[in-house]
Amino acid sequence: MEDIISTTDQILTTDGLPLKVSLRKTERKNKIRAFLLVFPLLLFIIVTFVVPIGDMLLRSVDDSQINNVYAKTFEEYNKWDSENDELPPEAVYEAIFNDIHYGDKVQVGKALTRMNYSKSGWKSLIKKTRRAIKKIVKSGELPTSYKETMISIHEGWGDRLFWVSMKQMVNEKTVIYYWNAIDRTYDIDGNVIMQDEKRRMYIKTWIRTFKVSVYVTFFCLLLGFPVAHLLANLPLRYSNLLMIFVLLPFWTSLLVRTTAWIVMLQQKGVINGVLVWLGIINDDQRIQMVYNMTGTIIAMTQILLPFMILPLYSVMKVIPKSHMRAAQNLGAKPVRAFIRVYLPQTVPGMSAGGLLVFVLAIGYFITPELVGGKDGQLIGHWIAYHLKTTLNWGLCAAIGSILLAIMLVLYWLYNKIVGIDNIKLG
Amino acid sequence: MALPSYATPVQRTYYYAYLLICSLVFFFLIAPLVAIIPISFSQSPFMVFTKGMMSWPPDPEAWSLRWYRYMVGICTDENLTTPCSNKWMIGTVNSFFVGFVSTFFATALGTLAALGLSRPHMPYKALIMSILISPMIVPLIITAAGMFFFYAKINLVYTFTGIILAHIALSTPFVVITVTATLVGFDMNMVKASQSLGARPVRTFFKVIMPLILPGVISGALFAFITSFDEVVIVMFMASLDQLTIPKQMWAGIRQEISPVILCMATCLVALSIFLLTTVELLRRRSEKMRGISRQ
Incomplete structure (x- = not known):
């Protein structure tokens, strides 16, 4: 026996392959099999979800639409020596004359909106010019000097400021939308400046978003902690029953809960009604609790509370009850025992719940939109607004990308603390 | 205590x-x-x-x-203060249609993926898992914006197909998570036993694996259904009036004509969620019993 083992270095399987190779082969086969099971969903999620999000990120820096419309113009424009010459050369005028005339009406129109972001006045300038150019071309007499003709159509073409502002559009990639998303813009020379006073709304909303999220997280922790503690320490029979109070709101439609809060908080609503009935306030001093920031905070706290209670509960559940008793046995007063012994052990639950609530809160849209009124809107409002109303999709995508980046950082933290695959439902 | x-x-x-x-x-x-x-x-x-x-x-x-x-669209009142229409019923039909179709695909895809993820040999498990559950993590408003831009390019906005695809993507994470949780502690020896007794993989799946993970699969499916059924942000942007669903109609109702009809539908939805919650809870207990896990 000893002779045989010593003469062959490797153990062979029945196929004559060395055991190591054979094992590796099986392992690879298993890996491929496991992967094949996951593959359909992975592909599906990538196509229907990851690619659209990536597309949005690209769109936030994309400026190619205008480059397609004014392709010729921008080509000539780049040759203009703007340092020395007051106005661009004849060739630029000729190119823009043709681009405006031959350009597709819809595309030119879309580009107009973009041009107005850089300098207001472009819209009326191009619109007027387009009508005049149509007439000139129709008459059959092409101008001898494009420059003079265009300046005679609209004096704006002789205004250097318009031409300088074009410099921001020539590049196919732009970060203007990101600057817009934090209330900044380019001045005519391409320096970053603050927006006009009356157009500054984003920084305000970002700050409000963080403020509301912090408040909501704080209130959720404040309200969730005692409840989670009670649920974790009651006998299972009772805690299962009480758990319904936490899980039912969790399972109920967001819109239903939001509507319910409007019913509760409005001026003729339940809470005001009870307060009047109890004689705490007079009928004519009903409190305005909805369609403002108070409403947003109250409704969001109730809606997100289960996300705080559940992680806290699962952490508190495994803290041995003997710890508190031991601390008290060693002479600590209940309060001291709680602070020194119990509280530190709940920190993982508090951070998990807190982060989860905070992350969910900064991306909230439905509830603030319905109960927030004017001063309770969060940043999601602007994404929806630019998506549907102004069609400024670049800005919409930029705000979305910033929000997404904040989100990813917070989830990275969450993953560090709790681990993302530890998410449990109910 | x-x-x-x-x-x-x-x-x-x-x-x-x-x-x-x-x-x-x-x-x-x-x-x-x-x-x-x-x-x-x-x-x-x-x-x-x-x-x-x-x-x-x-x-x-x-x-x-x-x-x-x-x-339900029965208008017998003489003096109507609220427009009476069958929009709510159309919405209900559409919601159930979208809900059922997307639940079916989400459950099938999600269960398969969970089976793969629970195998000991799965490569890049953490990375794949985080991609798979990302639709649950990204705020809906961002998802809606991204999907709107992209689906507009391929002519899928304002179609049922687009909404269903979006809802499948949103609800698979719930299926993956619940089924993966059921598979924790799943005894792989049973699969080996089945195979050594001569069953082919498909037969093994339906006769051995499926009965054991069924409670998890059903809970996942219910989660998927409620996700699609309650989803409002995606339908707000990607659905036209032809794809009216209950949440879309409720949203319109709250914004325009605040009337108690909304509360009637809300009451129905609360009843539905009580029903679903009870079912999931019963299934979870059954699953724990079957797998021999007792709570404390």
């Missing part, structure tokens, strides 16, 4: 204060949902408790099924 008999008066006070706070929080959680139910049976066209509803003995004039009739 009960107070020991030797507790001091101070401890007693603390204890009762603590219980009071907890009951207030429970009240805070559940009160809004309970409050809307009686109002939905009101006669008044406003979403308030009327005097008649609060009086004792009950005033039959104050209560009615009027708004429920509006909801």
